[in-house]
Amino acid sequence: MRHPFDVSTRRLALALTTTLIVWAGCAQPDPLISVPDDPPTRILIRSVPIFDGTSLERTFPRDVLIADGRIARIAPSGSVKARADIQVIAGVGLTLIPGLIDVHGHVGSDSGPVWEGALPDPDRNLESYLYCGVTTVFDPGALETDTFDRRNAVAAGELVGPTMFSAGPIFTTPGGHPAALLQAMVPWYLRWYLLPRFTREVASVEEARAGVQGLLSYEPDAIKVVVDAIPLEVPILGGDIVRAIVDEARAHGLRTVAHIGTVDDALRAADAGVAAWMHGVYKERIPTDVLPRIAAAGIPYVATSVVFDAYADVFRGGRVATRLERETVDAAVLSSFAPVPDGYGPENLRRYVEHLAGTREDRCENVRMVHEAGVTVLAGADAQSGVFPGPGLHRELALLAACGLTPAEALRAATGDAARFLADDPDPEFGIIAEGKRADLILVDGDPTADITATERIHKVFQRGIPLERHPVEP
Ligand SMILES: [Zn+2]
Numbered sequence: 001m002r003h004p005f006d007v008s009t010r011r012l013a014l015a016l017t018t019t020l021i022v023w024a025g026c027a028q029p030d031p032l033i034s035v036p037d038d039p040p041t042r043i044l045i046r047s048v049p050i051f052d053g054t055s056l057e058r059t060f061p062r063d064v065l066i067a068d069g070r071i072a073r074i075a076p077s078g079s080v081k082a083r084a085d086i087q088v089i090a091g092v093g094l095t096l097i098p099g100l101i102d103v104h105g106h107v108g109s110d111s112g113p114v115w116e117g118a119l120p121d122p123d124r125n126l127e128s129y130l131y132c133g134v135t136t137v138f139d140p141g142a143l144e145t146d147t148f149d150r151r152n153a154v155a156a157g158e159l160v161g162p163t164m165f166s167a168g169p170i171f172t173t174p175g176g177h178p179a180a181l182l183q184a185m186v187p188w189y190l191r192w193y194l195l196p197r198f199t200r201e202v203a204s205v206e207e208a209r210a211g212v213q214g215l216l217s218y219e220p221d222a223i224k225v226v227v228d229a230i231p232l233e234v235p236i237l238g239g240d241i242v243r244a245i246v247d248e249a250r251a252h253g254l255r256t257v258a259h260i261g262t263v264d265d266a267l268r269a270a271d272a273g274v275a276a277w278m279h280g281v282y283k284e285r286i287p288t289d290v291l292p293r294i295a296a297a298g299i300p301y302v303a304t305s306v307v308f309d310a311y312a313d314v315f316r317g318g319r320v321a322t323r324l325e326r327e328t329v330d331a332a333v334l335s336s337f338a339p340v341p342d343g344y345g346p347e348n349l350r351r352y353v354e355h356l357a358g359t360r361e362d363r364c365e366n367v368r369m370v371h372e373a374g375v376t377v378l379a380g381a382d383a384q385s386g387v388f389p390g391p392g393l394h395r396e397l398a399l400l401a402a403c404g405l406t407p408a409e410a411l412r413a414a415t416g417d418a419a420r421f422l423a424d425d426p427d428p429e430f431g432i433i434a435e436g437k438r439a440d441l442i443l444v445d446g447d448p449t450a451d452i453t454a455t456e457r458i459h460k461v462f463q464r465g466i467p468l469e470r471h472p473v474e475p
Pocket residue numbers: 104105106140141382383
């Protein structure tokens with residue numbers, strides 16, 4: 001039997017050990033991904049069918065020429081001449097798809113069991129996304145002191161990782177989510193540092209506006225607001241304050257996205273003018289008579305089913321690792337999800353988890369209903385305990401395909417549609433395969449428009465035309 005005190009002691013020990021390891025500058029694991037020393041500037045993928053991120057049909061085999069980081073040419077199979085300065089990759093049996101986009105990811109999260117309380121490894125998370133073919137991530141909630149620097153370093157080519165969009169700290173009401181959860185789960189010696197950098201707890205319209213203004217110097221890509229109660233009994237932001245955040249952000253050319261839980265939360269956020277629901281309605285089934293109001297909002301619905309299913313199963317054990325999890329996560333971490341330490345689990349967390357276990361079918365049915373009602377469903381996994389950065393998105397794609405989207409529709413939710421939303425542009429330069437677009441691409445084994453799990457069988461990842469080298473932890 002392990003008491004909560006043991007857990008805290010263990011966390012403290014872990015934190016200290018990690019810090020010492022970082023200080024000593026040793027014991028870093030081998031990278032999951034690396035950029036070749038002398039990458040080819042021209043690559044010809046010969047005779048490969050394409051899922052282009054827009055059409056739901058896979059094309060006949062094509063020759064695709066990548067040059068200087070862009071898709072230079074798409075031509076009939078066999079028509080592009082191979083030259084000495086062009087590296088040729090055979091595309092037979094593969095499919096070329098756009099690099100995947102996770103519309104709800106976190107770079108600063110740890111995905112091990114909640115009771116381990118391990119410190120996150122953001123650089124490893126970035127590698128893991130890329131390893132799994134995720135070339136773009138929207139991180140809607142992170143430490144302001146971390147995420148913007150990291151985003152900028154990736155953009156400047158100083159750090160290996162997917163293109164990042166960052167919202168930074170999360171706006172909430174005093175004591176609301178995620179402040180309440182952090183209070184409960186983060187060790188005391190980290191709370192004083194993390195809370196004010198991870199959240200903006202605003203109690204009035206004035207504080208809301210000032211909070212948005214205070215972030216502008218970081219150049220956030222969006223503002224994130226929470227309209228949901230986690231655990232179930234914490235307070236939620238009022239509609240007037242959400243509206244003030246949305247209006248202030250808009251005055252500075254920024255969109256606001258919302259974390260929601262119930263139908264009421266979804267409508268309150270939509271009425272205030274948010275640009276996307278960053279979770280689906282996950283706490284209850286959407287009544288059919290409310291569906292037209294959800295559809296009329298005209299904003300995307302990022303279901304993140306996988307994160308709620310992961311929490312629903314957190315105390316149940318029996319978690320089966322996926323291929324990409326085995327390739328990117330240490331076996332010791334994967335096997336540490338069971339057994340759950342005796343007596344672990346704050347009471348409010350247990351109640352929340354029980355609720356999630358009872359609403360699994362509702363979440364799936366909600367995705368099916370909103371999709372049928374014409375709402376744009378986007379693929380986002382979140383990254384939290386049990387949802388690993390990269391592998392989590394592939395799990396989410398499978399869930400979307402199990403909840404009413406065809407495999408091709410699920411793929412589009414993680415490529416073309418996701419890019420249009422993130423770039424706020426009907427013709428973005430990523431997420432789509434067409435001549436002139438950025439060559440963020442993946443080659444997968446088989447046909448993911450027929451079998452969505454083909455996305456896990458990655459043959460090659462290209463970032464800005466560079467074929468990356470992938471190094472699995474378990475070959
Ligand atoms: Zn999240």
